[in-house]
Every structure is written in structure tokens, then in C-alpha cells.
Amino acid sequence: MLSDITRPTALLNEETACRNIARMAEKARRSGVRFRPHFKTHQSAIIGEWFRAEGVAAITVSSVSMAQYFAAHGWRDILIAFPVNWREIEAINALAEAVSLHLLLESVETARFLAARLTAPVGIWLKVDTGYGRTGLRWDDAADLQAVAAAVEAGQQMRLLGLLSHAGHSYHARSTAELQAIYAETVERISGARRALEQAGFGPLQVSLGDTPCCSTVEGFAGVDEVRPGNFVFNDMMQVQIGACRVEDVAVAVACPVVAVHPEDRKIVIYGGAVHLSKEQLALDDRTISYGAVALPDASRGWGVPLPGCTVASLSQEHGIIRASDDLLAQVRIGDLLMVLPVHSCLTVDLLKTYRTLAGERIPMMGAG
Amino acid sequence: MLSDITRPTALLNEETACRNIARMAEKARRSGVRFRPHFKTHQSAIIGEWFRAEGVAAITVSSVSMAQYFAAHGWRDILIAFPVNWREIEAINALAEAVSLHLLLESVETARFLAARLTAPVGIWLKVDTGYGRTGLRWDDAADLQAVAAAVEAGQQMRLLGLLSHAGHSYHARSTAELQAIYAETVERISGARRALEQAGFGPLQVSLGDTPCCSTVEGFAGVDEVRPGNFVFNDMMQVQIGACRVEDVAVAVACPVVAVHPEDRKIVIYGGAVHLSKEQLALDDRTISYGAVALPDASRGWGVPLPGCTVASLSQEHGIIRASDDLLAQVRIGDLLMVLPVHSCLTVDLLKTYRTLAGERIPMMGAG
Numbered sequence: 001m002l003s004d005i006t007r008p009t010a011l012l013n014e015e016t017a018c019r020n021i022a023r024m025a026e027k028a029r030r031s032g033v034r035f036r037p038h039f040k041t042h043q044s045a046i047i048g049e050w051f052r053a054e055g056v057a058a059i060t061v062s063s064v065s066m067a068q069y070f071a072a073h074g075w076r077d078i079l080i081a082f083p084v085n086w087r088e089i090e091a092i093n094a095l096a097e098a099v100s101l102h103l104l105l106e107s108v109e110t111a112r113f114l115a116a117r118l119t120a121p122v123g124i125w126l127k128v129d130t131g132y133g134r135t136g137l138r139w140d141d142a143a144d145l146q147a148v149a150a151a152v153e154a155g156q157q158m159r160l161l162g163l164l165s166h167a168g169h170s171y172h173a174r175s176t177a178e179l180q181a182i183y184a185e186t187v188e189r190i191s192g193a194r195r196a197l198e199q200a201g202f203g204p205l206q207v208s209l210g211d212t213p214c215c216s217t218v219e220g221f222a223g224v225d226e227v228r229p230g231n232f233v234f235n236d237m238m239q240v241q242i243g244a245c246r247v248e249d250v251a252v253a254v255a256c257p258v259v260a261v262h263p264e265d266r267k268i269v270i271y272g273g274a275v276h277l278s279k280e281q282l283a284l285d286d287r288t289i290s291y292g293a294v295a296l297p298d299a300s301r302g303w304g305v306p307l308p309g310c311t312v313a314s315l316s317q318e319h320g321i322i323r324a325s326d327d328l329l330a331q332v333r334i335g336d337l338l339m340v341l342p343v344h345s346c347l348t349v350d351l352l353k354t355y356r357t358l359a360g361e362r363i364p365m366m367g368a369g
Numbered sequence: 370m371l372s373d374i375t376r377p378t379a380l381l382n383e384e385t386a387c388r389n390i391a392r393m394a395e396k397a398r399r400s401g402v403r404f405r406p407h408f409k410t411h412q413s414a415i416i417g418e419w420f421r422a423e424g425v426a427a428i429t430v431s432s433v434s435m436a437q438y439f440a441a442h443g444w445r446d447i448l449i450a451f452p453v454n455w456r457e458i459e460a461i462n463a464l465a466e467a468v469s470l471h472l473l474l475e476s477v478e479t480a481r482f483l484a485a486r487l488t489a490p491v492g493i494w495l496k497v498d499t500g501y502g503r504t505g506l507r508w509d510d511a512a513d514l515q516a517v518a519a520a521v522e523a524g525q526q527m528r529l530l531g532l533l534s535h536a537g538h539s540y541h542a543r544s545t546a547e548l549q550a551i552y553a554e555t556v557e558r559i560s561g562a563r564r565a566l567e568q569a570g571f572g573p574l575q576v577s578l579g580d581t582p583c584c585s586t587v588e589g590f591a592g593v594d595e596v597r598p599g600n601f602v603f604n605d606m607m608q609v610q611i612g613a614c615r616v617e618d619v620a621v622a623v624a625c626p627v628v629a630v631h632p633e634d635r636k637i638v639i640y641g642g643a644v645h646l647s648k649e650q651l652a653l654d655d656r657t658i659s660y661g662a663v664a665l666p667d668a669s670r671g672w673g674v675p676l677p678g679c680t681v682a683s684l685s686q687e688h689g690i691i692r693a694s695d696d697l698l699a700q701v702r703i704g705d706l707l708m709v710l711p712v713h714s715c716l717t718v719d720l721l722k723t724y725r726t727l728a729g730e731r732i733p734m735m736g737a738g
Binding site: 005006007040062063064065082083084085086087088091106107109110113133134135168257259260261262265267269271274275278279280281314316317318319321333334335346347350351 | 502626
């Protein structure tokens with residue numbers, strides 16, 4: 001089944017990915033909220049159709065180019081969840097003519113820029129920082145929120161739809177209880193910001209949340225109108241470490257040829273480096289750094305469970321160095337394949353640009369050659 | 370000059386790159402050694418021609434696909450500086466028919482595999498570990514070296530040409546004296562391995578070295594037959610930190626649109642994230658992590674000197690967060706461009722796939738769309 005793989009290859013377990021999609025779609029339906037999944041993880045028109053089969057009609061992307069790609073593949077309701085890039089205003093206008101386009105706003109300057117330059121209608125979401133601290137309007141700065149909301153309403157082509165947050169600090173959590181607490185705090189803070197704006201005469205406004213750790217962990221999506229998780233479609237070792245999924249829920253692994261074995265140093269060298277896996281790293285419990293978990297190929301499921309005592313311990317541009325157990329060293333040979341479960345699947349598949357399903361089918365991503 | 374840049378773009382200062390190439394080529398000529406530059410850094414047929422103009426005829430690459438790309442662009446003497454990947458034997462044979470192909474070997478198993486499967490002649494270099502500890506035959510294990518050399522000589526299509534080392538531990542050095550000491554030790558160790566093999570009846574054998582920190586720092590290439598540095602063509606903030614180049618010798622920077630400014634948090638948000646810069650990180654002197662240095666655009670030189678007190682402090686998939694000085698905050702506006710000097714240029718340009726020269730010319734890399 002894997003015998004014709006010659007180079008580092010993203011293997012996709014379609015059954016696991018579809019189960020991950022179905023589970024999140026069902027939770028959204030049950031909660032009565034709009035499911036607007038983030039497509040920056042998979043970046044693939046074909047995988048997009050798996051979401052459509054679950055009733056998804058509205059999507060999230062992280063760049064104008066990604067919006068163009070999915071618009072060209074029939075998506076008609078697209079949110080670009082990234083602060084508006086003024087330098088792409090022409091492409092934004094073209095998209096706004098073609099689809100129902102939603103933009104993220106967090107400053108009066110950008111609201112004024114859009115008011116002057118937009119030539120077609122867009123929906124506007126205020127980006128609210130509810131504690132992550134990356135970017136956005138502070139949830140408790142009512143004056144700032146109102147100033148931006150007023151600047152939006154002054155623009156002819158802009159319609160203020162709601163408030164949006166990404167609780168990225170959930171990636172530092174390590175338990176379900178912690179994640180549920182972050183979710184509750186995020187909902188409380190963004191709802192407070194909504195209330196302040198509505199009391200000032202704006203709205204009615206919706207709220208949109210969406211990080212995979214919280215969305216995977218809460219029982220239901222109480223208190224929000226829309227959820228936007230993305231990574232959950234594949235999951236990865238970071239989500240496993242957070243406790244947001246089980247290792248059986250990881251849907252991609254990179255098949256890497258073994259090119260050298262050094263039993264005396266307990267090391268295996270694979271063809272699979274920073275340009276295939278990315279340099280995203282995870283600190284393990286023993287405080288060593290991991291660039292991926294290691295598993296054996298499996299004819300029916302693609303790969304087995306991660307091998308205890310084995311990890312991708314360092315990466316060069318094309319080399320991966322696996323710290324290997326005696327057990328693995330005893331059975332692996334040069335020319336074999338080993339499977340690497342990525343630390344951060346979004347970055348890994350972005351590098352590989354193409355998936356191969358367990359059935360051997362090729363699924364291209366945006367930008368694939 | 371940069372006004373039409375809308376998205377993260379690798380800007381290439383052609384003059385600096387050509388000066389870097391000329392300097393290394395001249396040092397090799399002066400030392401009387403073969404200059405076989407590593408093309409994994411630039412991965413571009415057009416930039417390859419800049420090397421050819423300096424008299425370069427033999428090159429190094431890090432994968433079979435890269436060898437295919439440069440063979441298709443007229444290169445006839447190619448070393449694949451990566452342990453032989455058995456699973457690509459068909460492509461290796463096709464290359465060996467077409468060009469003078471050199472392979473790296475570090476095990477009896479691979480020598481026997483090649484003896485059984487090669488259909489055209491190749492040159493063989495033994496990969497020797499002289500202290501880096503990534504992979505290769507230990508420099509002081511004469512029995513192992515001889516066993517592999519004997520297995521090579523038993524193969525009809527293989528000709529044993531020499532010993533090759535990559536002193537990657539030079540990347541931990543922080544002074545010229547340290548780098549010169551690593552170079553001297555590497556030459557001493559690999560020469561000892563050569564002597565042991567020649568005394569056992571193999572050879573005559575050549576030696577090949579080639580990491581940018583050592584090659585940029587030594588006065589001349591004493592004691593070797595060939596050098597293979599690659600990164601020096603562009604350099605980066607890692608080489609600056611090591612002391613292997615000056616900041617004026619960095620030939621690439623990524624132009625990134627500013628999308629948000631938060632003076633109260635001393636933060637600037639740019640469109641330029643992990644999928645543009647890579648997550649290669651550098652620990653600064655104050656022990657904070659940097660994903661790149663920050664400079665202002667400059668009409669004639671592309672960018673100015675890195676701004677003190679400013680750094681790319683964190684990265685998401687598409688966002689970069691700059692920790693900014695008051696000075697920068699006072700002059701930057703949403704919609705401006707900031708220039709990021711990469712931590713590790715090889716990984717950054719591999720992500721961007723296309724260069725733009727200061728004259729606005731587009732230079733594609735292998736795999737560019």
C-alpha cells in the first residue's frame with residue numbers, strides 16, 4: 001500500500017478526518033450555532049467538499065489568496081480572519097463583488113481606509129482580544145470598541161455584524177477543566193463587549209469564537225452564535241499534549257524513508273527535515289524537545305500508535321534525527337518507511353502541499369504544483 | 370520601488386549575493402581547492418548562473434529532486450550530500466546516466482544495495498562524522514571506514530573518490546577563534562581518516578568540507594580538496610550571531626505589510642507568519658526568542674540596518690508579532706512595509722519559493738508555481 005512512496009509524503013486517514021468533521025458539525029448543530037470552520041489547516045478544495053457534505057456553507061480563511069482559492073471552488077460565504085491588509089484592497093474588492101465577504105477590523109484607521117476604498121458590500125467583525133494578547137481590541141475597552149464600531153457604521157459598504165475572538169492561549173492549557181474555564185471566560189468577556197456596544201446603540205451583534213482546544217473540549221457551544229475551529233480536522237501532537245484529542249484522532253502523518261541507522265547512538269536518520277515537517281517544536285514531559293512522534297506504518301490504518309521512547313529529536317533542512325528505542329532499532333532497516341505524527345499539522349501540510357489518502361489517491365492543496 | 374508589494378515577499382539584494390559568491394569563489398581559487406557550492410539555499414536556476422559566472426562547474430544539492438532540477442538546467446557535475454535514499458534508486462540511476470553524479474555513503478548495507486542496483490557509474494564519498502554527531506562514519510573508527518570502503522570497491526559502478534564532512538557544530542560557535550579551531554580540528558580528523566584508508570590500500574582519496582560558518586571565517590582552505598558552503602550566498606541573522614558575516618552581508622529580507630499597530634503594548638502586527646518566515650528561532654543575548662530582525666525599507670539598498678530594540682517575537686500561521694521600539698512605533702503606520710531579516714534564510718526562501726530583486730525582477734525557485 002505504501003510501497004511506491006519514495007519521498008516525505010503527507011498520508012491522510014480520510015476516515016479519521018471525516019469523523020473529526022462530523023463530530024464538530026454535530027456539536028455545532030446540537031448547540032444551534034453556525035459552524036464556520038477554518039480552512040487554513042487543510043487548504044484543499046477536495047477536503048472542503050467533505051465539510052460541505054456535513055452541511056457547511058460558510059468558511060473561515062486566513063489570507064486573501066486563500067479566499068480567492070476557495071471562492072474559485074464554489075464557496076460563497078467567506079470570512080478572512082486576519083486584520084485587513086490595506087495593500088490587497090483591489091483583490092478584496094474583487095472578492096466582495098463575487099461572494100459574501102466578511103472582514104476583521106480592529107482600528108479606526110482601517111475602518112476609515114475601507115470606508116474610502118471599498119466598492120462592494122462586506123460584513124464586518126470587530127476583532128476582540130479576550131486574553132490571548134496577540135492582537136485585537138481589548139474586551140474591556142468600551143470607548144475603543146465604540147470608536148471603531150462608529151467608524152464602521154460611517155462606511156457605506158460596511159455592515160457591522162458582530163464581535164470575534166480567538167482564544168489562542170488555550171494552547172497553553174493541559175486539561176479539560178482548564179480549557180472549559182478558558183471557554184467560559186472568553187464567552188463572558190466577549191459577551192460583555194457585545195452588551196456594551198448594544199447598549200451604546202450598535203447592533204444587534206453576534207459573537208464568533210473558535211480555537212480547536214476549546215471547541216474540541218466543551219460539551220456544547222453555549223453563549224455564542226458561530227464557531228470557527230480549524231486544526232481539529234487533522235489534529236496533531238500539540239492537541240494530544242493539550243488533551244484536546246486522543247492520538248487516534250490524528251488524521252495526518254508524514255511517511256519518511258529511513259536513510260541511516262546508528263544503533264550505538266540509538267539514532268535513526270530519516271529523509272524528512274525542516275522543509276517537510278516545519279520547525280514547530282513541543283517540549284515533552286521530560287523537558288526534551290520533539291519535532292514529531294514516531295510510529296510504524298500499518299497496512300490498514302496508515303500508521304500505528306506512537307512508539308514509546310521514540311521522537312524526532314532534531315531537524316536539519318532535509319534530515320530528521322529520531323531518538324529511537326531498542327525495540328524500534330531492532331526492527332527498522334535502511335529503506336523502510338517510518339511515520340511521523342506532526343507537532344503542528346497546519347504547518348506540516350502547508351509545506352508538503354499534497355496529501356495521499358490510504359487508498360493512494362492524491363489530494364492537492366492550494367499552491368500545489 | 371516596493372509600492373506594488375502586496376504580500377510577504379522575499380526581497381533579494383543581487384549585489385550583496387554576488388559579492389558573497391565572488392568572495393567565496395576567490396578564497397577557493399586562492400586556496401587551490403574545488404568550489405562545489407551547496408545549492409540547497411537558493412534552489413534557483415537563475416542564481417545558479419551567478420555562480421557559473423564565477424567559474425563554478427560542480428555543485429552540491431540535498432535531495433534527488435534538487436539534482437533533477439539542476440541537471441535539467443545544465444549542471445553536469447552534481448553531488449547529492451544526503452545519505453542515499455534507497456527508495457529513489459530509479460531516479461538516481463536516471464541521473465547517473467545523464468550527469469557526473471556523486472553520492473554519499475555511510476554504511477555497508479547501502480554500499481551493497483548500490484552494488485546490486487546501480488546501472489550507471491557514480492562517484493562515492495564516505496560521509497564522516499568529525500564531531501557534529503548528526504550522522505556518518507566516525508572519523509576514528511578505522512575498521513568501520515575500511516569495511517564501507519571495501520564494500521564500495523566491490524561494486525562495479527562505484528568509484529571511491531574521497532571523504533566528506535559537514536562540521537554542523539560550527540553553528541554553536543560565537544567567535545572567529547572558535548570557528549577556526551573547529552575548522553582545524555575537522556581537517557585534522559578527516560585527514561586522519563583518509564590516512565588510515567590510504568594506508569589500508571584505498572585511494573588516493575580527496576577530502577571535502579563545507580559549512581558556512583567555518584568557510585566564511587578561515588583565511589584559506591588549508592588541508593582540503595573541496596569546499597561546499599551554501600548559506601553564505603544569502604547569510605542570515607544566525608550567521609550574524611555566530612560572527613560568520615556582517616549584517617550588511619545578508620542578501621535577503623522578507624517585505625511584510627503592517628496590518629495592526631498597538632503602541633500601548635509596543636507591538637506591531639505584520640502579515641508574515643510561520644508559513645512565510647519558518648519557525649526557526651534564535652535566542653538573543655537577553656535570552657528572548659527572535660524569529661527575525663526588523664528593518665525599514667530603503668529605496669536603494671532594499672532595507673536599512675536592523676532596528677535596535679525591535680524583533681519578531683512570535684509567529685502564528687500568518688501573523689508575525691514585532692516587539693517594537695518607541696522610535697519605530699512613532700513612524701510606522703498600517704499599510705506600510707517592514708523588512709524582516711530571516712533567522713535562517715534557507716528555510717525562509719524555501720517557503721516563499723520566489724525572489725524579487727531590488728529592480729523588481731521575479732526569480733523563481735525549484736517548485737515555484
